[in-house]
Amino acid sequence: MALDAETREQLLDTVRRFVRDRLRPVEAKVSEDDAVPQTLIDEMKAMGLFGLSIPAEYGGLELSMEEEALVALEIGKASPAFRSAFGTNVGIGSQGLVMFGTDAQKAKYLPGIASGEIITSFALTEPEAGSDSASVQTRARREGDVYVLDGAKRYITNAGKAQLFTVMARTDPNKKGGAGVTAFLVPRDLPGLSVGKPEKKMGQQGAHIHDVNFEGVRVPAENRLGEEGEGFKVAMQVLDRGRLHISAVCVGVAERLIADCVAYATERKQFGQPIAQFQMIQAMLADSKTECLAARALLLETARKRDAGDNVTLEAAASKLFASEMVGRVADRAVQIFGGAGYVADYGIERLYRDVRIFRIYEGTSQIQQVIVARETLKRGG
Numbered sequence: 092m093a094l095d096a097e098t099r100e101q102l103l104d105t106v107r108r109f110v111r112d113r114l115r116p117v118e119a120k121v122s123e124d125d126a127v128p129q130t131l132i133d134e135m136k137a138m139g140l141f142g143l144s145i146p147a148e149y150g151g152l153e154l155s156m157e158e159e160a161l162v163a164l165e166i167g168k169a170s171p172a173f174r175s176a177f178g179t180n181v182g183i184g185s186q187g188l189v190m191f192g193t194d195a196q197k198a199k200y201l202p203g204i205a206s207g208e209i210i211t212s213f214a215l216t217e218p219e220a221g222s223d224s225a226s227v228q229t230r231a232r233r234e235g236d237v238y239v240l241d242g243a244k245r246y247i248t249n250a251g252k253a254q255l256f257t258v259m260a261r262t263d264p265n266k267k268g269g270a271g272v273t274a275f276l277v278p279r280d281l282p283g284l285s286v287g288k289p290e291k292k293m294g295q296q297g298a299h300i301h302d303v304n305f306e307g308v309r310v311p312a313e314n315r316l317g318e319e320g321e322g323f324k325v326a327m328q329v330l331d332r333g334r335l336h337i338s339a340v341c342v343g344v345a346e347r348l349i350a351d352c353v354a355y356a357t358e359r360k361q362f363g364q365p366i367a368q369f370q371m372i373q374a375m376l377a378d379s380k381t382e383c384l385a386a387r388a389l390l391l392e393t394a395r396k397r398d399a400g401d402n403v404t405l406e407a408a409a410s411k412l413f414a415s416e417m418v419g420r421v422a423d424r425a426v427q428i429f430g431g432a433g434y435v436a437d438y439g440i441e442r443l444y445r446d447v448r449i450f451r452i453y454e455g456t457s458q459i460q461q462v463i464v465a466r467e468t469l470k471r472g473g
C-alpha cells in the first residue's frame with residue numbers, strides 16, 4: 092500500500108521534526124550511556140516506527156519499500172543507534188514472518204511487533220557461518236510435534252531485548268549448504284535459550300549485539316517458518332529487502348554529514364576567509380554530494396522496482412555496496428574538512444565516522460555484495 096502524497100509528506104515531516112527536536116540533541120549522551128532512553132523508545136512506538144513495514148491488518152503502517160526507505164533515510168540523520176531500536180522489527184526481524192508466515196503465525200505475532208511490544212531479532216550468523224551463511228551448524232531435530240534446537244548464534248542485533256527470534260537451523264545434516272536449512276520463529280521464553288552479554292563495539296553505542304545459545308530448546312512444529320529446507324531462501328529474501336533499508340540509512344547519514352560540513356566550512360575561517368571558499372574544500376564537498384546523490388537515486392529506483400514486484404537481488408546488493416562505501420568516504424572527508432575538530436569528540440563527527448564503519452560489514456560485507464552483483468550479472472547476461 093502506498094500512501095497518498097499528503098500523508099507521506101506528513102509522516103516524513105513528523106519524522107524530520109522528531110529527529111531534529113528529540114534525537115539529535117541527545118545523541119552524545121546516548122553514545123556515552125550506551126542506551127537509548129525508554130521515553131524515546133515509547134515515542135517511536137507511538138509514531139508507528141516499529142510497524143512501518145507491517146501490513147495494516149496487523150496494526151502496521153504497511154509502507155511501500157520506497158516509503159520505508161524515505162523514513163529510514165530521515166532517521167539516519169540522527170545517530171544510527173536510534174534506528175537500530177526499531178530496525179529489526181521493521182526489517183530482518185519481521186520480514187521472514189511477513190513473507191513466509193502462515194495466517195495463524197502472523198495473527199499471533201505481527202500486532203505485537205507492529206506496536207513495539209514484541210522486539211524481534213534475526214538469528215542467522217554463527218561463529219563459523221558469517222559470510223558463508225549457508226553453512227549454519229545450529230541443529231533442529233524433529234521429535235514428534237516439536238523441533239529441538241542446539242547451537243550458537245553470534246552478533247545478533249537486539250537479542251538482549253528480543254522476545255521473538257527468526258532462527259535459521261539445519262534440519263537435514265545430510266544436505267550441504269542452504270538446502271538443509273529451515274527457519275523457525277523462536278520465542279525468547281523457551282527453556283534452554285540464553286543470551287550473552289552485549290559486545291563492546293567500535294561505534295553505534297546504544298545499539299547492542301549478543302550471542303544467543305540454544306541448548307535443547309523445544310520449538311513447537313507450528314513455529315516453523317515455511318517448509319523444511321526453505322530457511323536459507325527465507326534468509327536471503329529477508330536480506331534482499333534489508334539491504335535496501337541499510338542503504339537508506341547510509342544515504343541519511345551522508346546527507347547529514349554533508350550538511351554538517353557545509354555549516355562548519357561556512358563558519359570556520361582560515362587565511363582570512365571561510366574555508367568553504369577554498370576549492371580544495373569544495374572538491375571534497377562536491378565528491379561527497381555527487382556520490383550521495385548517486386546512492387540516493389540507486390536506492391529509490393531499486394525500492395520502486397521492488398514495489399513493482401521485480402526481483403531486485405542484484406540491485407539491492409549494488410545499492411548496499413555503493414551506499415555503504417559512499418558513506419564511509421563521506422565520513423572520512425567530513426573528518427578532513429573539520430580538521431582537528433573532526434577528531435575530537437565534541438563535534439560528533441568522529442562518532443559518526445566510527446558508526447558508519449559497520450554498514451560495510453553487516454547484512455553482507457561489501458565483498459559479499461560484489462559476489463552477488465557479479466553472479467547475478469553473469470546470470471542475467473549483462
Ligand code: COS
Nearest residue numbers: 215216222223224225269324327328331404453454455459
Ligand atoms: N533470493 C532467493 N533465493 C536465493 C537468493 C535470494 N536472494 N540467494 C540465493 N538464493 C538461493 C539460490 O537460488 C540457491 O537455490 P537453489 O539451491 O534452489 O538453486 C540457494 O539459495 C543457494 O544459493 P547460493 O548457491 O547462491 O548460495 P551460496 O552459499 O553460494 O551463498 C551468498 C550465497 C554468499 C550470497 C550468501 O551466503 C550471503 O548472502 N552471505 C552473506 C550473509 C549475510 O548477509 N550475513 C549477514 C548477517 S545477517 S545481519
